[in-house]
Amino acid sequence: MKKWGKSSLFILIAAILLITAACGSKTKEDAKEEATGTEQTASGSSETAALKDKKIALIMQFNTGTFSAQYIEGVKEQVTKFGGKVQVFASDNDLAKMSGNLDAAINQGFDGILIDHGQAAALEAGVKRALEKNIPVVAFDADLKVPGVTVLSQDDQMMASKTLELLGQDAGGKGNIVKIWVAGFAPMERRQVAYKAFLDSNPGIKEIAAFGTANNPALDAQTQMEAILKQYPNKGDITAVWTAWDEFAKGATRAIQQAGRDEIKVYGIDMSDEDLQLIQDPKSPWVASAAVDPKDIGRVQVRYLYQKLHGDKTDDSVVLDAVLVKRDELPKEAINTTQLNEYIKGWSGRTQGYADWMKELEQAK
Structure with a gap:
């Protein structure tokens, strides 16, 4: 058997120490990365949790007819999925009343505001005041051009x-x-x-x-x-x-x-x-x-509002494409708009405004 000399023994010990140090360094680095990842995950969950229980105001110029009723259904459905609550402010086609409803929503401390129709002269001052109080605003079919406000419209x-x-x-x-x-x-x-x-x-x-x-x-x-x-x-x-x-x-x-x-x-x-x-x-x-499916309009509008609440950058203008519904393309048996997608391609199920993180929000308890 070959005997170890002092120099050989010294080299072996040094090698062992070097390997141990390297392993220790890698372990610390891994631990640091794992801690950072955990921190980011916790941060993401925290941000999502902060979006639960939001109070949303829907300010409407008018809520006449079944189209408006189904639009409101879409708004409420999406807000509920996100864990929030909606209060509808109907203005009976009175722009002065609509302006007052907007002021009321701001004063009552709603977290976000949705606007349905309306004119700039009646809404602009209130909308700007909402933004000053960090209350995001998303409008549908409203004559508004205020920086920071996303306006949805049908084509x-x-x-x-x-x-x-x-x-x-x-x-x-x-x-x-x-x-x-x-x-x-x-x-x-x-x-x-x-x-x-x-x-x-x-x-x-x-x-x-x-x-x-x-x-x-x-x-x-x-x-x-x-x-x-x-x-x-x-x-x-x-x-x-x-x-x-x-x-x-x-x-x-x-x-x-x-x-x-x-x-x-x-x-x-x-x-x-x-x-x-x-x-x-x-x-x-x-x-x-x-x-355009009125429920889809409501859902998409809510998604853009929650994007703003999340701190995402949103477009100033969002256009929803429409479809043509003709009698000769429909079945003889009576159907409702929930079933219409089976016969008219593109009627419902729009994913516009749906961000990846919203799935986590919808699944959060």
């Missing part, structure tokens, strides 16, 4: 164009039409742009009457449409009715049905369960509508 010109193009095709490029529309609302004004372009490019189609009001819109549309039908009593006098809002379409549809003028077709914008029933009815003059 209104596309919606109008889709229904008008179908009207033109069904009418063979000629005929007399009635428009039901009201000024002063951002989405209506955008839809009017497409309507004007349609008339300019279709000289064979003439507008013979136009009316509309936002107060009791369905009832008013029905009453005024009844008067128009008496003014144009003969079949062929009116080819179609184009409506810029589903509430108008309901009123026009009822008037036409009651008058027995089944040769007149109705084209609308926006969609709810009640609207779908009317479109599916083979005896109804309402044959098509361009729309």
Whole structure:
């Protein structure tokens, strides 16, 4: 057996010490990394936990009809999934009341504010005050251009164009039409742009009457449409009715049905369960509508608000694409808007605004 000399023994001991030191150093580094990872995970969970139990205010210019009802359902559904609570402030189409409701929500210390419709003159001062108090704001179809506020809208010109193009095709490029529309609302004004372009490019189609009001819109549309039908009593006098809002379409549809003028077709914008029933009815003059799932609108709006609460950077403008719903693409048996996605591709299930961390928030107890 070979004997170890002093020098060999010294080298062996040094090597052992070096390996031990290296292993010790690696262990400390690993421990540091593990501690940092644990700290980051804890931080992430803490940030998510801080978003639970938020109080959200929904300030609405009006909450008329089933479209608004389903939009509110979407808002409440998503906020509830995130562990928060919603309070709806209805303003009865009174902009002064809407401004007061916005001030009330700020004074009551809500964590976030959602706005549905409204005009800048009534809302801008209150919105700026909310931002000064670090209360994030996300609006839908509101005439607002305040830095830091995300505004959602439907692609209104596309919606109008889709229904008008179908009207033109069904009418063979000629005929007399009635428009039901009201000024002063951002989405209506955008839809009017497409309507004007349609008339300019279709000289064979003439507008013979136009009316509309936002107060009791369905009832008013029905009453005024009844008067128009008496003014144009003969079949062929009116080819179609184009409506810029589903509430108008309901009123026009009822008037036409009651008058027995089944040769007149109705084209609308926006969609709810009640609207779908009317479109599916083979005896109804309402044959098509361009729309975005109102529940989806509410869900997406809430997601962008929670992004702001989370500290994420959000776009100033978010546009929701619409689909065209036609009677001839629907089943004969009655369905509701929850089932509509089975027949109309792209109707529901939008993931816009959904961030990865939101899954953790929805699963948090």
